Amino acid sequence: MESPGPENSSIDLKKAADELVRGRESATQLQIIFRDNTRDHGSVTADELIARILKSFTEAISVLNSGVSSEVFGDPATAEAGLSCCDGQRTEDSGEKRKKQVSTDHRRGGYKRRKMLETYISTTSKPIEDGYSWRKYGQKEILNAKFPRSYFRCTHRHDQGCLATKQVQKTEDETPMYRTTYIGHHTCRDVLKAPQFLMDDIPGECLVFGFESNLTTKQELPSFSSLPYIKEEYKEKAAFTDLTAHDNQSSSEYFLLPDLKPLESSGPTSVLPSTPGSDYGDVSGVYSCCSHSSFDMGIDSIDCMVDGSVDFDDVFKFDEEILF
DNA sequence: AAGATTTGACCGTT
DNA sequence: AACGGTCAAATCTT
Numbered sequence: 001m002e003s004p005g006p007e008n009s010s011i012d013l014k015k016a017a018d019e020l021v022r023g024r025e026s027a028t029q030l031q032i033i034f035r036d037n038t039r040d041h042g043s044v045t046a047d048e049l050i051a052r053i054l055k056s057f058t059e060a061i062s063v064l065n066s067g068v069s070s071e072v073f074g075d076p077a078t079a080e081a082g083l084s085c086c087d088g089q090r091t092e093d094s095g096e097k098r099k100k101q102v103s104t105d106h107r108r109g110g111y112k113r114r115k116m117l118e119t120y121i122s123t124t125s126k127p128i129e130d131g132y133s134w135r136k137y138g139q140k141e142i143l144n145a146k147f148p149r150s151y152f153r154c155t156h157r158h159d160q161g162c163l164a165t166k167q168v169q170k171t172e173d174e175t176p177m178y179r180t181t182y183i184g185h186h187t188c189r190d191v192l193k194a195p196q197f198l199m200d201d202i203p204g205e206c207l208v209f210g211f212e213s214n215l216t217t218k219q220e221l222p223s224f225s226s227l228p229y230i231k232e233e234y235k236e237k238a239a240f241t242d243l244t245a246h247d248n249q250s251s252s253e254y255f256l257l258p259d260l261k262p263l264e265s266s267g268p269t270s271v272l273p274s275t276p277g278s279d280y281g282d283v284s285g286v287y288s289c290c291s292h293s294s295f296d297m298g299i300d301s302i303d304c305m306v307d308g309s310v311d312f313d314d315v316f317k318f319d320e321e322i323l324f
Numbered sequence: 325a326a327g328a329t330t331t332g333a334c335c336g337t338t
Numbered sequence: 339a340a341c342g343g344t345c346a347a348a349t350c351t352t
Contacts, residue, residue, distance in 0.1 A: 136328075136329060136342070137329090138330090138340090138344060138345080139329095139330075140343075140344095141342095142341085143344075144343065149343095151344075155327095155328095165343095325352085326346100327350105328349100329348100329349080329350070330345100330347100331348090331349100332347095332348105332349105333345085334344080334345090334346100335342105335343085335344090336341105336342090336343085337340105337342085337343100338341085338342105
Protein backbone atom coordinates (compact mmCIF):
# COMPACT_ATOMS: atom_id res chain seq x y z
CA MET A 1 0.00 0.00 0.00
CA GLU A 2 1.84 2.98 -1.09
CA SER A 3 0.47 6.38 -0.92
CA PRO A 4 -0.12 8.07 -4.17
CA GLY A 5 1.97 10.87 -5.38
CA PRO A 6 0.71 14.41 -5.49
CA GLU A 7 -0.87 14.14 -8.90
CA ASN A 8 -2.38 10.85 -8.17
CA SER A 9 -3.85 12.04 -4.99
CA SER A 10 -5.74 14.81 -6.70
CA ILE A 11 -7.01 12.33 -9.16
CA ASP A 12 -8.01 10.05 -6.37
CA LEU A 13 -9.77 12.82 -4.57
CA LYS A 14 -11.64 13.61 -7.70
CA LYS A 15 -12.60 10.02 -8.03
CA ALA A 16 -13.66 9.87 -4.44
CA ALA A 17 -15.74 12.97 -4.87
CA ASP A 18 -17.35 11.49 -7.94
CA GLU A 19 -18.20 8.36 -6.06
CA LEU A 20 -19.68 10.30 -3.23
CA VAL A 21 -21.77 12.37 -5.57
CA ARG A 22 -22.94 9.25 -7.26
CA GLY A 23 -23.79 7.77 -3.95
CA ARG A 24 -25.74 10.80 -2.98
CA GLU A 25 -27.71 10.67 -6.18
CA SER A 26 -28.54 7.06 -5.60
CA ALA A 27 -29.52 7.81 -2.06
CA THR A 28 -31.79 10.56 -3.28
CA GLN A 29 -33.49 8.20 -5.67
CA LEU A 30 -33.84 5.72 -2.93
CA GLN A 31 -35.41 8.34 -0.76
CA ILE A 32 -37.96 9.04 -3.42
CA ILE A 33 -38.73 5.40 -3.74
CA PHE A 34 -39.23 4.98 -0.07
CA ARG A 35 -41.40 8.02 0.14
CA ASP A 36 -43.61 6.88 -2.62
CA ASN A 37 -43.21 3.28 -3.32
CA THR A 38 -46.43 3.06 -5.16
CA ARG A 39 -45.07 4.73 -8.18
CA ASP A 40 -43.11 3.06 -10.85
CA HIS A 41 -39.51 4.09 -10.84
CA GLY A 42 -38.37 2.37 -13.90
CA SER A 43 -36.17 -0.59 -13.80
CA VAL A 44 -34.16 0.52 -10.83
CA THR A 45 -34.99 -1.36 -7.70
CA ALA A 46 -34.31 -0.32 -4.18
CA ASP A 47 -31.90 -3.17 -3.81
CA GLU A 48 -29.95 -2.03 -6.78
CA LEU A 49 -29.82 1.47 -5.49
CA ILE A 50 -28.64 0.33 -2.13
CA ALA A 51 -25.97 -1.74 -3.76
CA ARG A 52 -24.90 1.26 -5.79
CA ILE A 53 -24.80 3.47 -2.79
CA LEU A 54 -22.71 1.06 -0.87
CA LYS A 55 -20.40 0.56 -3.75
CA SER A 56 -19.93 4.26 -4.18
CA PHE A 57 -19.24 4.80 -0.56
CA THR A 58 -16.90 1.91 -0.43
CA GLU A 59 -14.99 3.13 -3.42
CA ALA A 60 -14.80 6.63 -2.12
CA ILE A 61 -13.77 5.69 1.34
CA SER A 62 -11.26 3.28 0.03
CA VAL A 63 -9.75 5.93 -2.19
CA LEU A 64 -9.72 8.50 0.56
CA ASN A 65 -8.13 6.15 2.95
CA SER A 66 -5.42 5.08 0.62
CA GLY A 67 -4.45 8.67 0.31
CA VAL A 68 -4.75 9.97 3.80
CA SER A 69 -4.08 7.03 5.92
CA SER A 70 -0.98 8.42 7.41
CA GLU A 71 -2.83 11.44 8.53
CA VAL A 72 -5.83 9.66 9.70
CA PHE A 73 -3.77 7.38 11.78
CA GLY A 74 -1.26 9.86 12.76
CA ASP A 75 -3.21 10.99 15.69
CA PRO A 76 -1.88 10.36 19.12
CA ALA A 77 -4.42 7.77 19.86
CA THR A 78 -3.52 5.67 16.95
CA ALA A 79 0.09 6.21 17.50
CA GLU A 80 -0.29 4.88 20.93
CA ALA A 81 -2.13 1.90 19.70
CA GLY A 82 0.50 1.18 17.17
CA LEU A 83 3.30 1.59 19.57
CA SER A 84 1.96 -0.54 22.20
CA CYS A 85 1.99 -3.41 19.84
CA CYS A 86 5.66 -3.64 20.08
CA ASP A 87 7.03 -1.48 22.75
CA GLY A 88 7.35 -2.72 26.22
CA GLN A 89 5.24 -0.12 27.81
CA ARG A 90 2.25 -2.12 28.41
CA THR A 91 3.54 -4.85 30.51
CA GLU A 92 0.75 -7.01 29.51
CA ASP A 93 2.29 -7.41 26.12
CA SER A 94 5.44 -8.82 27.43
CA GLY A 95 3.89 -12.07 28.28
CA GLU A 96 0.64 -12.96 29.73
CA LYS A 97 1.54 -14.49 32.98
CA ARG A 98 3.13 -12.01 35.13
CA LYS A 99 3.09 -13.82 38.32
CA LYS A 100 2.33 -12.01 41.37
CA GLN A 101 5.04 -9.69 42.23
CA VAL A 102 2.13 -7.61 42.81
CA SER A 103 2.12 -6.48 46.27
CA THR A 104 5.57 -5.10 46.65
CA ASP A 105 6.71 -3.91 43.32
CA HIS A 106 4.90 -0.94 42.15
CA ARG A 107 1.66 -1.28 40.57
CA ARG A 108 0.69 -4.62 39.45
CA GLY A 109 -0.04 -3.94 35.87
CA GLY A 110 1.52 -0.63 35.31
CA TYR A 111 -1.11 -0.35 32.72
CA LYS A 112 -2.38 2.84 31.40
CA ARG A 113 -5.94 3.36 30.68
CA ARG A 114 -6.30 3.82 27.03
CA LYS A 115 -7.99 7.02 26.43
CA MET A 116 -7.94 8.99 23.30
CA LEU A 117 -8.44 5.93 21.24
CA GLU A 118 -11.08 6.06 18.64
CA THR A 119 -14.28 4.52 19.77
CA TYR A 120 -17.29 3.37 17.89
CA ILE A 121 -20.54 2.66 19.51
CA SER A 122 -23.35 0.60 18.26
CA THR A 123 -26.58 -0.38 19.77
CA THR A 124 -28.26 -3.51 18.62
CA SER A 125 -31.13 -5.61 19.68
CA LYS A 126 -28.84 -8.48 20.35
CA PRO A 127 -25.16 -8.93 20.95
CA ILE A 128 -23.15 -8.23 17.90
CA GLU A 129 -21.37 -10.92 16.08
CA ASP A 130 -18.77 -9.35 13.97
CA GLY A 131 -16.36 -11.94 12.81
CA TYR A 132 -13.51 -11.00 15.04
CA SER A 133 -12.72 -13.24 17.87
CA TRP A 134 -12.80 -11.75 21.30
CA ARG A 135 -11.75 -12.85 24.67
CA LYS A 136 -13.57 -11.64 27.69
CA TYR A 137 -11.28 -10.23 30.30
CA GLY A 138 -13.57 -8.58 32.73
CA GLN A 139 -17.02 -7.69 33.86
CA LYS A 140 -18.06 -4.88 36.07
CA GLU A 141 -21.06 -3.49 37.76
CA ILE A 142 -21.61 -0.01 36.52
CA LEU A 143 -23.12 2.74 38.49
CA ASN A 144 -26.74 3.35 37.62
CA ALA A 145 -26.79 0.48 35.27
CA LYS A 146 -28.90 -2.49 35.93
CA PHE A 147 -26.68 -4.86 34.05
CA PRO A 148 -22.95 -5.35 34.32
CA ARG A 149 -20.62 -4.27 31.57
CA SER A 150 -18.49 -6.88 29.91
CA TYR A 151 -15.01 -6.23 28.64
CA PHE A 152 -13.49 -7.98 25.69
CA ARG A 153 -10.19 -7.76 23.95
CA CYS A 154 -9.07 -9.19 20.68
CA THR A 155 -8.00 -12.78 20.92
CA HIS A 156 -4.95 -11.87 18.89
CA ARG A 157 -3.71 -9.42 21.41
CA HIS A 158 -0.69 -11.48 22.10
CA ASP A 159 0.02 -13.28 18.92
CA GLN A 160 -0.46 -10.24 16.78
CA GLY A 161 -0.43 -7.41 19.19
CA CYS A 162 -3.93 -6.41 18.28
CA LEU A 163 -5.15 -3.95 20.84
CA ALA A 164 -8.74 -3.70 19.84
CA THR A 165 -11.17 -3.99 22.68
CA LYS A 166 -14.85 -3.71 23.10
CA GLN A 167 -17.29 -3.29 25.90
CA VAL A 168 -20.80 -4.56 25.88
CA GLN A 169 -23.48 -3.14 28.06
CA LYS A 170 -27.02 -4.28 28.12
CA THR A 171 -29.34 -1.37 28.46
CA GLU A 172 -32.36 -1.34 30.63
CA ASP A 173 -34.79 -0.11 28.11
CA GLU A 174 -38.11 -1.75 27.70
CA THR A 175 -36.67 -3.65 24.86
CA PRO A 176 -33.18 -4.33 26.08
CA MET A 177 -30.49 -3.34 23.69
CA TYR A 178 -26.83 -4.19 23.64
CA ARG A 179 -24.62 -1.21 23.49
CA THR A 180 -21.24 -2.21 22.15
CA THR A 181 -18.34 0.16 22.30
CA TYR A 182 -15.37 -0.67 20.15
CA ILE A 183 -12.14 0.85 21.21
CA GLY A 184 -9.08 0.98 19.07
CA HIS A 185 -8.28 -0.60 15.78
CA HIS A 186 -7.91 -4.19 14.90
CA THR A 187 -4.41 -4.75 13.67
CA CYS A 188 -4.95 -8.41 13.35
CA ARG A 189 -6.42 -10.16 10.45
CA ASP A 190 -8.98 -12.75 10.67
CA VAL A 191 -9.23 -14.98 7.70
CA LEU A 192 -12.81 -15.52 8.38
CA LYS A 193 -13.79 -12.16 7.29
CA ALA A 194 -14.86 -12.59 3.78
CA PRO A 195 -14.42 -9.45 1.81
CA GLN A 196 -17.87 -9.13 0.68
CA PHE A 197 -21.03 -7.71 1.79
CA LEU A 198 -24.02 -8.22 -0.32
CA MET A 199 -27.02 -6.35 0.69
CA ASP A 200 -29.02 -8.24 -1.78
CA ASP A 201 -28.35 -11.37 0.06
CA ILE A 202 -29.58 -10.27 3.35
CA PRO A 203 -33.05 -9.01 3.09
CA GLY A 204 -34.51 -7.96 6.30
CA GLU A 205 -31.34 -7.58 8.13
CA CYS A 206 -30.21 -4.52 9.78
CA LEU A 207 -26.85 -3.00 10.22
CA VAL A 208 -26.41 -0.23 12.59
CA PHE A 209 -23.68 2.17 12.07
CA GLY A 210 -22.57 4.64 14.56
CA PHE A 211 -19.47 6.35 15.54
CA GLU A 212 -18.62 8.17 18.59
CA SER A 213 -15.43 9.56 19.72
CA ASN A 214 -13.80 10.73 22.77
CA LEU A 215 -11.39 12.69 20.76
CA THR A 216 -11.48 16.30 21.39
CA THR A 217 -12.48 17.58 18.06
CA LYS A 218 -13.66 15.90 15.00
CA GLN A 219 -13.82 12.24 14.73
CA GLU A 220 -11.82 11.08 11.87
CA LEU A 221 -13.16 8.41 9.76
CA PRO A 222 -11.60 5.22 10.77
CA SER A 223 -9.78 3.66 7.99
CA PHE A 224 -12.25 1.54 6.28
CA SER A 225 -9.33 0.87 4.16
CA SER A 226 -10.38 -2.16 2.43
CA LEU A 227 -13.80 -2.08 3.81
CA PRO A 228 -14.21 -5.72 4.01
CA TYR A 229 -17.86 -5.92 4.24
CA ILE A 230 -18.50 -9.03 6.01
CA LYS A 231 -21.44 -11.13 6.07
CA GLU A 232 -21.49 -13.17 9.15
CA GLU A 233 -22.08 -16.68 8.43
CA TYR A 234 -21.33 -18.42 11.56
CA LYS A 235 -23.01 -18.03 14.79
CA GLU A 236 -21.41 -17.97 18.04
CA LYS A 237 -23.28 -18.47 21.12
CA ALA A 238 -23.54 -15.34 22.99
CA ALA A 239 -22.65 -16.57 26.35
CA PHE A 240 -22.49 -13.41 28.21
CA THR A 241 -22.99 -14.15 31.72
CA ASP A 242 -25.47 -11.48 31.89
CA LEU A 243 -26.10 -10.81 28.36
CA THR A 244 -27.71 -14.00 27.53
CA ALA A 245 -31.18 -12.83 27.94
CA HIS A 246 -31.67 -11.98 24.35
CA ASP A 247 -34.27 -14.10 22.85
CA ASN A 248 -34.20 -15.64 19.54
CA GLN A 249 -34.83 -12.55 17.68
CA SER A 250 -34.39 -12.89 14.08
CA SER A 251 -31.23 -14.45 13.18
CA SER A 252 -28.12 -12.62 12.73
CA GLU A 253 -27.26 -9.13 12.09
CA TYR A 254 -24.69 -8.28 9.58
CA PHE A 255 -21.97 -5.87 10.06
CA LEU A 256 -19.37 -4.16 8.11
CA LEU A 257 -16.03 -4.66 9.52
CA PRO A 258 -14.02 -1.65 9.09
CA ASP A 259 -10.60 -2.97 9.23
CA LEU A 260 -9.51 -0.05 11.10
CA LYS A 261 -5.96 -0.26 10.06
CA PRO A 262 -4.30 -0.73 6.80
CA LEU A 263 -3.81 -4.36 6.45
CA GLU A 264 -0.43 -4.47 5.00
CA SER A 265 1.30 -4.90 8.26
CA SER A 266 -0.48 -7.79 9.65
CA GLY A 267 -0.24 -11.21 8.34
CA PRO A 268 -2.98 -13.63 7.92
CA THR A 269 -4.37 -14.90 11.01
CA SER A 270 -6.52 -16.99 12.75
CA VAL A 271 -9.78 -18.16 11.97
CA LEU A 272 -13.00 -18.65 13.63
CA PRO A 273 -13.64 -17.48 16.97
CA SER A 274 -11.75 -19.96 18.76
CA THR A 275 -13.86 -19.65 21.68
CA PRO A 276 -16.33 -22.29 21.72
CA GLY A 277 -18.83 -21.06 23.95
CA SER A 278 -18.53 -17.62 24.69
CA ASP A 279 -17.14 -14.64 23.50
CA TYR A 280 -19.03 -13.42 20.73
CA GLY A 281 -18.11 -11.17 18.29
CA ASP A 282 -18.27 -7.99 17.29
CA VAL A 283 -17.14 -5.65 15.00
CA SER A 284 -16.03 -2.39 15.00
CA GLY A 285 -17.80 0.47 13.83
CA VAL A 286 -20.94 -0.98 13.25
CA TYR A 287 -23.12 -0.52 10.42
CA SER A 288 -26.51 -1.49 10.13
CA CYS A 289 -28.50 -1.93 7.19
CA CYS A 290 -31.87 -3.16 7.04
CA SER A 291 -33.98 -3.70 4.17
CA HIS A 292 -37.05 -3.17 6.12
CA SER A 293 -38.54 -0.36 7.88
CA SER A 294 -35.81 -0.36 10.38
CA PHE A 295 -33.56 1.05 7.77
CA ASP A 296 -33.90 4.43 9.26
CA MET A 297 -32.31 3.31 12.42
CA GLY A 298 -29.02 2.75 10.75
CA ILE A 299 -28.74 5.88 8.78
CA ASP A 300 -30.02 7.90 11.57
CA SER A 301 -27.05 7.13 13.63
CA ILE A 302 -24.42 7.94 11.14
CA ASP A 303 -22.29 10.61 12.52
CA CYS A 304 -18.79 10.68 11.40
CA MET A 305 -16.28 12.94 9.90
CA VAL A 306 -13.55 12.26 7.50
CA ASP A 307 -10.25 13.74 8.06
CA GLY A 308 -9.74 16.45 5.58
CA SER A 309 -12.98 18.13 6.28
CA VAL A 310 -15.24 15.80 4.53
CA ASP A 311 -18.27 15.70 6.66
CA PHE A 312 -20.52 12.83 6.01
CA ASP A 313 -23.46 14.70 7.31
CA ASP A 314 -22.94 17.30 4.72
CA VAL A 315 -22.10 14.99 1.97
CA PHE A 316 -24.88 12.59 2.49
CA LYS A 317 -27.44 14.67 4.25
CA PHE A 318 -28.49 11.76 6.29
CA ASP A 319 -30.80 13.67 8.48
CA GLU A 320 -34.26 12.92 9.48
CA GLU A 321 -35.39 14.47 6.31
CA ILE A 322 -34.00 11.68 4.32
CA LEU A 323 -35.46 9.11 6.52
CA PHE A 324 -38.43 7.29 5.47
C1' DA B 325 -3.07 -29.50 28.62
C1' DA B 326 -4.40 -25.43 26.49
C1' DG B 327 -7.28 -21.87 26.14
C1' DA B 328 -11.40 -19.28 27.79
C1' DT B 329 -14.13 -17.34 31.57
C1' DT B 330 -14.86 -15.70 36.27
C1' DT B 331 -14.05 -12.55 39.68
C1' DG B 332 -11.72 -9.95 43.30
C1' DA B 333 -8.02 -6.81 43.48
C1' DC B 334 -5.35 -3.25 41.58
C1' DC B 335 -4.70 1.15 39.35
C1' DG B 336 -5.65 5.59 36.71
C1' DT B 337 -8.83 9.20 36.17
C1' DT B 338 -12.03 12.40 37.74
C1' DA C 339 -12.90 8.61 47.38
C1' DA C 340 -15.65 6.80 43.82
C1' DC C 341 -15.83 4.89 39.55
C1' DG C 342 -14.50 2.30 35.73
C1' DG C 343 -10.91 -0.33 33.10
C1' DT C 344 -7.56 -3.93 33.48
C1' DC C 345 -4.92 -7.63 35.59
C1' DA C 346 -4.28 -12.24 36.82
C1' DA C 347 -5.14 -16.37 39.82
C1' DA C 348 -8.54 -19.68 40.07
C1' DT C 349 -11.73 -22.21 37.74
C1' DC C 350 -14.09 -24.09 33.89
C1' DT C 351 -14.42 -26.04 29.23
C1' DT C 352 -12.94 -28.49 25.33
